[in-house]
Amino acid sequence: MLKADSARPWTNPDAKPQIVIDGVSKTFGSVTAVDNVSLNIYQGEMFALVGASGCGKTTLLRTLAGFERQTSGHISIDGVEMSAVPPHERPVNMMFQSYALFPHMTVESNVGYGIRRFPIDRTERKRRIEQALEMVQLAHLGRRKPHQLSGGQRQRVALARALIRRPKVLLLDEPLSALDKKLREKTQFELMDLQHEVGITFVVVTHDQDEAMALSSRIAVMDRGKVVQVGTPSEIYEFPASRFVADFVGTTNLFEGTITAAEPGLVRVQCSETGSELLVDDVGRFCARQRVWVALRPEKIRLGKQPPVGERVNVLRGVVWELGYLGKSSTYQIKIPSGKLVTVQAQNERRTSEWAIDWNDEVYVSWQADAAIILQS
Ligand SMILES: Nc1ncnc2c1ncn2[C@@H]1O[C@H](COP(=O)(O)OP(=O)(O)OP(=O)(O)O)[C@@H](O)[C@H]1O
Numbered sequence: 001m002l003k004a005d006s007a008r009p010w011t012n013p014d015a016k017p018q019i020v021i022d023g024v025s026k027t028f029g030s031v032t033a034v035d036n037v038s039l040n041i042y043q044g045e046m047f048a049l050v051g052a053s054g055c056g057k058t059t060l061l062r063t064l065a066g067f068e069r070q071t072s073g074h075i076s077i078d079g080v081e082m083s084a085v086p087p088h089e090r091p092v093n094m095m096f097q098s099y100a101l102f103p104h105m106t107v108e109s110n111v112g113y114g115i116r117r118f119p120i121d122r123t124e125r126k127r128r129i130e131q132a133l134e135m136v137q138l139a140h141l142g143r144r145k146p147h148q149l150s151g152g153q154r155q156r157v158a159l160a161r162a163l164i165r166r167p168k169v170l171l172l173d174e175p176l177s178a179l180d181k182k183l184r185e186k187t188q189f190e191l192m193d194l195q196h197e198v199g200i201t202f203v204v205v206t207h208d209q210d211e212a213m214a215l216s217s218r219i220a221v222m223d224r225g226k227v228v229q230v231g232t233p234s235e236i237y238e239f240p241a242s243r244f245v246a247d248f249v250g251t252t253n254l255f256e257g258t259i260t261a262a263e264p265g266l267v268r269v270q271c272s273e274t275g276s277e278l279l280v281d282d283v284g285r286f287c288a289r290q291r292v293w294v295a296l297r298p299e300k301i302r303l304g305k306q307p308p309v310g311e312r313v314n315v316l317r318g319v320v321w322e323l324g325y326l327g328k329s330s331t332y333q334i335k336i337p338s339g340k341l342v343t344v345q346a347q348n349e350r351r352t353s354e355w356a357i358d359w360n361d362e363v364y365v366s367w368q369a370d371a372a373i374i375l376q377s
Pocket residue numbers: 028031032033051052053054055056057058059060207
């Protein structure tokens with residue numbers, strides 16, 4: 001997430017990206033780990049790479065850091081082509097997926113390890129270590145050994161060790177994966193604060209899509225070595241480019257169908273699974289007889305025991321098949337006559353309700369034409 005007052009440099013054609021990844025591929029024998037990836041990343045971004053296990057996230061980071069040499073393509077940072085620059089001379093630092101701390105060293109020594117080769121005297125070294133530990137709020141634990149720390153504290157030591165070198169770009173591979181959910185959320189915010197404070201560019205790999213949504217200025221979704229979409233969290237969530245992205249980021253209902261009529265602002269999709277024509281408000285250019293998918297997020301659907309009223313409303317009838325109470329909301333699986341399950345998420349506004357919807361209830365599922373989008377692949 002960027003500060004509210006900062007611009008969105010990627011929307012400004014005159015803004016110069018700090019990191020330019022241009023047609024980069026990396027193969028290991030017959031495996032193409034990174035496949036022709038091009039990305040522009042701007043100074044101060046918290047840029048997330050997400051995708052399933054094995055899709056090439058770590059390999060792309062390692063290539064940025066210089067630990068892998070790309071098979072083809074170019075990488076430049078601050079206008080300097082990186083091909084001939086060895087890892088330790090690049091203005092980047094990487095925090096690894098398994099951030100190995102030295103168990104026999106104190107927290108201070110672990111952090112100081114990051115600058116062991118810097119030509120600075122003892123006082124300056126000590127000052128830098130203190131400063132780095134303060135940044136991650138661990139100044140009071142400098143004398144401890146890693147096994148005397150919690151998982152979250154260890155994670156912050158690794159972060160301090162990466163930050164102490166004052167890189168222009170920090171690469172973080174699954175920085176929070178060792179933490180439980182509560183601590184992960186807390187640490188996410190700390191990481192965001194820290195990033196604002198130090199102003200450096202973060203490229204963060206995560207397979208946790210909620211984390212990517214909460215943390216980042218932009219997200220790149222990867223699939224089998226390729227970047228399939230780049231956008232802000234809300235662009236990716238509200239306007240996924242394909243079924244793959246829609247399904248990977250959050251939950252989505254997909255209805256396959258054929259376009260019967262496309263006027264500006266209203267597309268009609270004949271859908272065999274619903275046995276009806278679905279209305280979709282969409283600005284895309286479509287033509288009749290095209291095969292498409294209507295994608296609809298669970299929280300954009302209304303559930304009721306009475307049929308809804310209004311124009312441009314899509315209505316399906318069904319029965320409650322599954323019901324999951326999640327505290328602030330509930331998730332329902334509604335079975336429509338074709339047997340398809342529609343996922344609906346509804347806020348639990350009241351503590352109890354005589355209108356409560358229960359298992360096997362007959363219900364109406366409805367949504368406005370502008371709640372869904374059309375996907376072509
Ligand atoms: N040194 C290597 N030699 C051969 N194949 C490799 C090597 N490193 C990675 N790969 C392969 O490249 C692909 C991408 O691996 P990578 O580690 O980049 O995935 P990832 O997206 O980071 O996955 P995860 O989420 O599990 O960490 C995988 O198929 C992996 O097996």
